[in-house]
Amino acid sequence: MTQKWDIVIVGGGLAGYVAVNYLTKANLSILLVEKGKSIGGRARTNKVNQQYLNLGPHALYKKGKAKSILNELGISLSGKSPKLGGILIENDNEYAAPLSLLELFTTSLLNGKERMEWIAVLLKIMSINPENLAEQTFQQWVMQVGNSEKVKSLLYVLGRLATYCHAPEMASAKIVVSNIKSAMGGVLYLDGGWQTIIDQLHNKAIISGVQVQSHTFxxxxxxxxxxxxxxxLSNNKEIYAKYVICTTGPHELNEMLNKKVNLYQNSFFNQITAVRGATLDLALTQLPNPRRLFAMGITDPLYYSVHSNYARLSDDTESTVLHVFKYHHPDDHIDRTSIKNELEQFLDRLQPGWQQYVITKRFIPNITVNQRLPLIGDEQKLQRSKTEIPGLYIAGDWASPNSILADGAVSSGKQAAEEIILNEKEKNSESYERRLPSF
Ligand SMILES: Cc1cc2nc3c(=O)[nH]c(=O)nc-3n(C[C@H](O)[C@H](O)[C@H](O)COP(=O)(O)OP(=O)(O)OC[C@H]3O[C@@H](n4cnc5c(N)ncnc54)[C@H](O)[C@@H]3O)c2cc1C
Known part of the structure; x- marks a missing residue:
């Protein structure tokens, strides 16, 4: 392997591959190093017994930054939008979720007064400018806009659904509300899973001459x-680069810098807490109750959705791929067995007898969904991808000032690439000016 590169990108997930695809437009040598055996990071999809399993439930916001940037890069995104609605569960009772027009007016969850309040709150979300919520936590905002307990708990459900964050007393209202707005614009479940995004980005990068080294950290x-x-590198090889884009988590970045470099940003990076959850990913030969496609707990932070009803996620046409998920609070104690039971029991009540139809089943008790739980004021520390070390840039779902999840990963990947390209242009024009004869 060549020892000297213009740019080394650490991490082959969405952020790394998006950065690479913008950088191929500049005439620079690029190496991407990925520690996993396969590429894709948390956007990877595992094919098991002809079933395509994303790493937990993955939905792409139709109005989000990721989709528009991926479109700009020529990535095709095929899939369908799940219908809004389904059921909400509280204390063993089931209610139609007041998310679609029909259910808004028919659900027994809300009485007349609460229904009017809920409609007013939804309209308010549609017209609100999230920038005005930068100084509030999501909980403070909910207390301000919600009157009844029912409406407040519905807002927490929407917040979890749109951000995976289950810490309203900590999360920034600006980010949560902006994601709820985005989610209201609909989502896509992708045919073949999110690996299709990664594979297209990878192929385009390879065609443009980028080198990818996987299974190396x-x-x-x-x-x-x-x-x-x-x-x-993990094989003890030493390589050199003019620029580095790091797309790992903030704590891993600090470890790689090996405490030799005392970044002012270090203390901020060290304080970052991740958004986490537990996922039960399943493929079944059939659904015991085919009408049950989506459910969430109202107080219990649980989610269930049948993704294959909208996206092609198996080689055969009959089987069903679904995800059951539990949103973790940062202070939660993670007990593997009890969380697994909780997820399976949630599925039991929605799809009794599902166990006899299992093709494949995967349980992950504590997975990082987003590397940063967005807090008030974070955005000021993340305005630029450039770090205090000239030439070192950050990207990833934690590194974007105004977005999280895929939107954060993709937009920060693009931003880091653009900052490097600009820096190169400035350096080239400076050296050109130095070479000009002075009169
Ligand atoms: C259960 C779950 C559900 C989700 N649902 C959604 C959703 O519905 N909508 C949405 O928008 N987003 C969702 N996400 C989030 C989305 O998947 C991530 O935000 C996105 O994939 C992160 O991309 P990234 O490039 O920032 O990080 P990653 O994908 O984590 O990529 C970083 C890469 O760096 C590699 N790496 C780490 N350290 C090193 C090292 N030292 N050397 C080399 N390589 C290294 C890692 O192996 C990894 O591949 C979900 C995530 C999970 C886990």
């Missing part, structure tokens, strides 16, 4: 001199 990043980083 970067152990250390040392800024050795101006315009030069030394990276030590």
């Amino acid at each position: 970067v152990k250390q990043i040392d800024p050795v001199q101006q315009d030069q980083f030394k990276l030590i």
Whole structure:
């Protein structure tokens, strides 16, 4: 492998691959290093017994930044939007979810007064500018706009659904409300899973001459001199780069910098808490109750959705792929067995007898959904991808000032690439000016 690169990208998930695809427009040598055996990070899809399982439930916002940037890169996104609605569960009672027009007026969850309040709150969300909520937590905002307990709990359900964050007393209202707005514009479940995005980005990168080295992790990043980083890989090889884009989590970045470099940003990176959850990903030969396609707990932070009803997720046409999910609070104690029971019991009540139809089943008790639980004021520390170390840039779902999840990963990947391209242009024009004869 070549030892010297213009750019090394650490991590082959959405952020890394989007950055690569923008950078191929500049005439620079690029290496992407991914520690996993396969590429894709958390956007990867595993094919098991002819079934395509995303790593937990994945829905792409139709009005989100990720979709528009992926479109800009020529990535085709085929799939369908799940119908709004389904059921909400509270204390063993089931109610139609007041998310679609019909259910808004018919659900027994709300009385007349609560129904009018809920409609008013939904209209308010549609017209609100989330920028005006930058100083509030989501809980503070909910207390301000909601009157009845029912409407407040519905807002928490929507917040979890749109962001996976289950800490309203900590999460920034600006980010949660902006994601709820985005979710109201609809989502897509993708045919073949999210790996289709990664594979297209990967193929385009390879065609443009990018080198990808998987199954290798970067152990250390040392800024050795101006315009030069030394990276030590897991096979102990040393490589050099002019620029590094790091798309790992903030704590992993700190470890790679090996405490040699005392970034002012370090303390902020160290304080970042992740958004986490537990996922039960399943493929069944059939659904015991085919009409049950979507459900959430009102107080219990649980989610269930049949993704294959809208996206092609198996090689045969008959089987069903679905996800059951539990949103974790950062303070939750994670007990593997009890969480698994909780998810399976939730599925039991929705699809009694599902166990006899299992093709494949995967349970992950504590997975990082987003590397950063967005807090008030985070955006000020994340305005630029550039770090204090010249040449070192950050990207990933934690690194974008105004977005999280795929929108954060994709937009920060694009931003890091654009900042590098701009930096190169500025350097080239400076050296051109220096070479001009002075009169
Ligand atoms: C259960 C679940 C559900 C989700 N649902 C949604 C959803 O519905 N909608 C949505 O928009 N988003 C969703 N997401 C979030 C979305 O998947 C992520 O935000 C996005 O994939 C993150 O991309 P990334 O590139 O920032 O990070 P990653 O995908 O984590 O990529 C970082 C890569 O860096 C690699 N790496 C780490 N350290 C090193 C190292 N030292 N050397 C080399 N490589 C390294 C990792 O292996 C990884 O591949 C969900 C995530 C999960 C887990």
